[in-house]
Amino acid sequence: MESRAITLESEHDIVVARGEVRAMAVALGFRLIDQTRLATVASELARNIVKYAGRGQVIAQPARHADGREGLRLIFEDSGGGIPNIEAAMRDGFSTGRGLGQGLPGSRRLAHEFEIESSAERGTRVTVVRWI
Amino acid sequence: MPSSTKTQISGRVVELLSARRDEILNIWIKERLESEDFRDELISKHELRQQSQQIVEMLARALQESDGSDFDHPSFDELRGFLNEISRQRAVKGYTPSENATYILSLRNVVLPILAEDFEGDTVTLVREMDHFTRLLDRMGLVMVENFIRSREEIIRQQRADMLELSTPVIKVWDKILTLPIIGTLDSRRAQMMTEALLQRIVDTGSTVAILDITGVRTMDTLVANHLIKTVTAARLMGARCILTGVSPSIAQTMVQLGIDLTEITTRAQMSDGIRLALEMIGRKVVSAAALSHLRANGATPPAQKTEQTKSES
Amino acid sequence: MNGSQRIPILKVGRVLVVPVQVDMDDQTVIGLQERILSELERTGARGVLIDISLLEMVDSFIGRMLSDIAAMARIMDARTVVVGIQPAVAITLVELGLELRGVDTVLNVDEGIKLLRAEFGAYGADDDEDDEFQGEWHSFGESRHHA
Numbered sequence: 001m002e003s004r005a006i007t008l009e010s011e012h013d014i015v016v017a018r019g020e021v022r023a024m025a026v027a028l029g030f031r032l033i034d035q036t037r038l039a040t041v042a043s044e045l046a047r048n049i050v051k052y053a054g055r056g057q058v059i060a061q062p063a064r065h066a067d068g069r070e071g072l073r074l075i076f077e078d079s080g081g082g083i084p085n086i087e088a089a090m091r092d093g094f095s096t097g098r099g100l101g102q103g104l105p106g107s108r109r110l111a112h113e114f115e116i117e118s119s120a121e122r123g124t125r126v127t128v129v130r131w132i
Numbered sequence: 133m134p135s136s137t138k139t140q141i142s143g144r145v146v147e148l149l150s151a152r153r154d155e156i157l158n159i160w161i162k163e164r165l166e167s168e169d170f171r172d173e174l175i176s177k178h179e180l181r182q183q184s185q186q187i188v189e190m191l192a193r194a195l196q197e198s199d200g201s202d203f204d205h206p207s208f209d210e211l212r213g214f215l216n217e218i219s220r221q222r223a224v225k226g227y228t229p230s231e232n233a234t235y236i237l238s239l240r241n242v243v244l245p246i247l248a249e250d251f252e253g254d255t256v257t258l259v260r261e262m263d264h265f266t267r268l269l270d271r272m273g274l275v276m277v278e279n280f281i282r283s284r285e286e287i288i289r290q291q292r293a294d295m296l297e298l299s300t301p302v303i304k305v306w307d308k309i310l311t312l313p314i315i316g317t318l319d320s321r322r323a324q325m326m327t328e329a330l331l332q333r334i335v336d337t338g339s340t341v342a343i344l345d346i347t348g349v350r351t352m353d354t355l356v357a358n359h360l361i362k363t364v365t366a367a368r369l370m371g372a373r374c375i376l377t378g379v380s381p382s383i384a385q386t387m388v389q390l391g392i393d394l395t396e397i398t399t400r401a402q403m404s405d406g407i408r409l410a411l412e413m414i415g416r417k418v419v420s421a422a423a424l425s426h427l428r429a430n431g432a433t434p435p436a437q438k439t440e441q442t443k444s445e446s
Numbered sequence: 447m448n449g450s451q452r453i454p455i456l457k458v459g460r461v462l463v464v465p466v467q468v469d470m471d472d473q474t475v476i477g478l479q480e481r482i483l484s485e486l487e488r489t490g491a492r493g494v495l496i497d498i499s500l501l502e503m504v505d506s507f508i509g510r511m512l513s514d515i516a517a518m519a520r521i522m523d524a525r526t527v528v529v530g531i532q533p534a535v536a537i538t539l540v541e542l543g544l545e546l547r548g549v550d551t552v553l554n555v556d557e558g559i560k561l562l563r564a565e566f567g568a569y570g571a572d573d574d575e576d577d578e579f580q581g582e583w584h585s586f587g588e589s590r591h592h593a
Contacts, residue, residue, distance in 0.1 A: 011472045018503060019469065033328060036503055036534040040542060043505040047472070092543050103506060106542035331533035338553055365545055366536040371529075371552035 001027060003061035008049045008078075017046040017058050024060050025072055030132055037110040038072060038130055044103040045076045045126055053080025053123065063129055071112070071131040079123035086118055141200035141264050142257075148250055149243070150192040157188045160242045169234055174225045183218055187236070190214060203271040215272060216279045223283035232280045237273045240266060300326040302333040309410045310339045310372075311403070315348030323359035330363060334372045341410040342367055345403045347378030357392040364397050373398070373413060377406035450477030455485050461493040461562055462486065463555070467500045475511045482515055483522070492524050493562040497555060499530025509544040516549045525565055526550065527558045 004024065006017045021042035025035040042058065049056040056078025063073040083089050092105045104126075108114040111128035118124040149156070161184050164170055165177065190211040198207035215236070222232045244262055251258035300322070303311050312330050330342060344360065346352075364374040376399045379387075387394060400406040411418060449471060456463045462485055470478065482494060496512065498504065504512075516526040527550045531539070539546070552558045 015469055015471045018505075022502070033534040033537055036538045037541070039503045040505050040538050043503065043507075044542075047505075047507065106506065106544075109541045109543070110538065327537065328533065331536060334553065335533060340553060340557065362537075362540050366533070366540045369531050369536040369539055369546060369551050370533065371531070371554075371557060 001062045003059055005057050005059045006046075007055070007057050008046050008076075009055035011050060014043055014046045014050060018043040021058075021060055021072070021074065024062075028062060028070055028072055028132065030072070030130075034130060034132070038074070041107045041110045041128055041130075042074060044107050045074070045128070048103050048126075049076060049078045049080075049124075053078035056080070056123070063131075065131050069131045071129050073127065073129045076126040076128075077123065078125075082118040082120045082122070082124055083116075084120075086116060090116075140202075141195060141268065142261060143200060144250075145247065145261050145265065146192075146195045146200045148246065150196055152246060153188050153192050156239075156242055156246065157185055160184055160188070160239055163238060163242060164235070167238070169231050171227070171231070174222075174227065186214060187211070187239075203268055211272070212275055215275045219276045219279040220283040223280050223287060227280075229277060229280055233273045233277050236276050237269060240269050300329045302330050304333070304337050304339065305343075305407065306411065306414075306416075308337075308339045308414050309341045309343070309407070310334065310337065311343040311345060311407075313345045313348060313403075317350060318356045318359065320355065320359075323356065323363075327359065327363045327366065331366060331370060334367060334370055340372050341375065341413050342372050343375045343377055343403065343406040343410055345378040345406070346376065346383065347380070347403065349378075349383065352383045352386045352390075354390055354392065357387060357390065357394075361392075361394070361397065375400060375406045375409055377401070377403045449474035450481055453478055455481060457485070457489050457491060460491050460566065461495055461559070462489065462491045463495045463497065465497045465500075469502070470508065472507055475508055479511050479515055479518075483518055486519060486522050486524050492566050494519055494524055494526045495529055495555060495558045495562070496526065497529040498535075499532065499554075501535065502532070504531070504535050504539055504544075506542060506544060509539060509542075509546060512549055513546055520548075525562060527552055527561055529553075529555055529558045 001024070004020060006020055007013060008017060018039040022035050022039040025038045030038065042060075046058055049058075056076065059075040059077070061073050061075075063071040065071060089104050090108065104116070107126075107128060111130050113127070113129040115127040116124070161181055164180060164184070170180075194205070194207040194211050195201075198205040201207070203212075219232060243265060247261055247265065248258060251261065301313065303313075305311050310330065310333055312326065314326065318326070330344075333339070334342065344363070346360075349356070360376065364376070367374050374397065376394070376397050379399055379401065398409070400409055408418060450473075452468060453464065453466055453470075453474070456465075462482065464478070464482060466478075468474075482496075485491070486494065494515065496515070501508075512526075512528055516528075519526045528546070529552055531551060550561065552561055
């Protein structure tokens with residue numbers, strides 16, 4: 001299966017992103033509950049980009065675990081101003097914008113792997129993986 | 133001497149095995165039936181005969197087609213496939229791994245005397261041919277063992293999946309009331325399956341109350357408690373309330389010591405208390421028949437129904 | 447154009463029924479919230495039933511909208527009931543850390559109507575004969591009749 005890159009610059013793109021991610025999860029054979037988890041992660045992290053960085057993209061790519069399991073990797077990238085305090089942003093209930101502050105910590109709980117790099121110069125990149 | 137890694141059975145042996153295969157088969161079966169390994173409760177004589185006959189014939193054919201070549205030769209594919217199938221069947225039937233391997237290796241005891249008879253006087257050739265044939269049998273034995281183990285692993289995996297399913301029985305005890313007796317150790321995977329099974333049954337049955345009974349839970353830790361809380365919360369989001377029953381004193385102690393907050397979860401000591409509460413939650417109540425008839429005799433039925441009842445009683 | 451116009455708001459008795467059948471973008475969510483509140487004011491309805499049984503995903507934005515509507519409607523003396531959250535959605539919401547506190551949730555529209563009726567008589571003050579307890583006694587009387 002091919003990787004897909006989805007541009008994120010408007011609110012409508014959030015809907016497109018979660019729809020595309022769900023479709024890929026279905027094609028990869030994820031169960032309904034995992035499809036829902038992945039679509040939700042996509043929605044949360046895509047919204048973060050549209051809201052805080054203005055624009056960016058998400059790359060969805062099939063992945064393979066060392067133990068042979070298949071999975072889906074989602075990479076969210078933007079070149080916005082970065083997250084000044086990642087530790088605080090990863091705490092439940094922390095938010096600088098008009099959200100509930102569940103986006104980052106919630107997405108971490110919905111994924112098996114979660115990685116975040118952020119700097120004021122290079123923007124933010126969040127990588128999540130969920131295995132089947 | 134030929135290369136020691138490659139088996140090359142001579143044309144003479146190939147011919148010999150082919151020509152005397154009926155004799156080989158009969159001796160082999162006789163030997164099998166007399167051996168202590170023969171398990172007539174697992175395999176019938178008829179079936180053993182059929183299997184053995186096919187092995188001997190496939191072996192003779194493969195040797196002829198490949199011109200006495202190595203077991204890796206494509207001519208042996210049919211035999212390899214058949215050995216795989218037999219091993220799988222034996223794994224299902226409950227043979228031990230050594231019984232399974234002994235079966236094919238015992239062919240050596242049948243063939244070697246025939247070789248010895250044919251090559252009498254030519255010890256050098258006999259030893260070489262015996263060596264080659266033994267190697268071939270070893271390879272066949274290995275196929276049997278490998279596939280036997282693979283099949284057994286498959287069976288164990290299947291049984292584990294079956295057990296997981298069996299271990300999360302969601303039972304409908306009354307209209308709109310489900311119970312989930314949780315027994316044994318709750319690992320992450322089982323807990324997840326349990327939650328999903330319960331939530332799906334809530335939708336399927338339109339139940340509004342679920343009783344989670346943990347009488348059979350051996351150990352309580354934060355992981356298990358968190359799963360319980362998660363299940364209760366998810367059920368609430370769907371519109372069903374949960375009641376936790378069967379909390380033993382020792383588990384109650386552990387939960388408090390671990391600092392697990394269950395204040396938002398309704399708990400009852402016994403499953404029966406839970407069922408009573410569940411009935412109340414759906415607007416039912418269990419009363420004794422005597423109390424009910426006493427109530428009725430005293431005119432406790434609502435006025436709207438009175439006329440109809442008098443009618444039906446008259 | 448407001449995408450939320452695609453989502454109907456039906457008035458049934460004293461209840462607003464809102465069947466959400468499409469994946470909503472954020473503007474649609476905000477638009478829907480505003481429309482529900484202005485319909486509450488216009489009709490004087492006492493309850494809001496939001497049916498999301500067809501939604502395959504509820505993220506924190508939609509979750510927050512549901513909580514907000516419930517809180518705002520309460521100030522306007524109306525009760526909000528969210529209907530039909532699917533198992534996968536419920537589990538995901540819990541993992542996301544959203545428990546929708548302050549929102550009443552029910553399995554289906556029937557249960558929702560029952561809940562609102564117990565609160566204020568969902569179809570208005572003049573249909574008391576449809577009261578739940580009457581119904582219960584009725585079936586009780588009938589089973590006795592057959593015995």
